[in-house]
Amino acid sequence: MPPLSYYLWLKPIGPANDLLADTIVRLARENGGPIFDPHVTLAGPIERSEDEIFDMCERFRTRLSPFSIVLDEPHHGLEYFRCVFMRAVPDAAIVRANEVSRQVFELPERPFMPHLSLLYGNHPADERQRIVNGLPGELQLSFAADSFDLIVLNGPEPKDWQTVRSWRFVDAPSVLA
Numbered sequence: 001m002p003p004l005s006y007y008l009w010l011k012p013i014g015p016a017n018d019l020l021a022d023t024i025v026r027l028a029r030e031n032g033g034p035i036f037d038p039h040v041t042l043a044g045p046i047e048r049s050e051d052e053i054f055d056m057c058e059r060f061r062t063r064l065s066p067f068s069i070v071l072d073e074p075h076h077g078l079e080y081f082r083c084v085f086m087r088a089v090p091d092a093a094i095v096r097a098n099e100v101s102r103q104v105f106e107l108p109e110r111p112f113m114p115h116l117s118l119l120y121g122n123h124p125a126d127e128r129q130r131i132v133n134g135l136p137g138e139l140q141l142s143f144a145a146d147s148f149d150l151i152v153l154n155g156p157e158p159k160d161w162q163t164v165r166s167w168r169f170v171d172a173p174s175v176l177a
Helices: 014-031 050-061 092-104 125-133
Strands: 005-010 040-046 067-076 084-088 115-119 142-145 147-153 161-168
Touching (some): 014 142, 050 092, 050 147, 050 161, 067 092, 084 125
Antiparallel strands (some): 005 147, 067 142, 147 161
């Protein structure tokens, strides 16, 4: 059995999460595709023991302060997991969070394009463009990244993905608003 793969996700909360989750569900139902939690993948795959990863998560959470993620424009792509997505502005804070995650989790350097997927699938370009054109402007929003989730992929489908645990960045308030 291959080792489990873990990922670090930044998830929106509150009204931003509700709007994005509703959009994901609607697009999945209208266009065929799985339903998944709104998230920006910060790092992964991480293939180590869970105990080792937990220790690394504790170190990681102390190296960053909360920051904002700004979703600026809808796009579409050829990759299944980037069929239709909102681009996250690659500002200094999120780029640094990715760099720190690679250092702490000892991950190789690879291109980082922060985004929040809205639809998974293999749709033709004209269909992807039609979906992008129909997205509401309210999806161009921002949300606080004051915590991160450790996700384990128990299989290739989103239904097999589980949140193992969440950590708050060290300077984050202790209560979610």
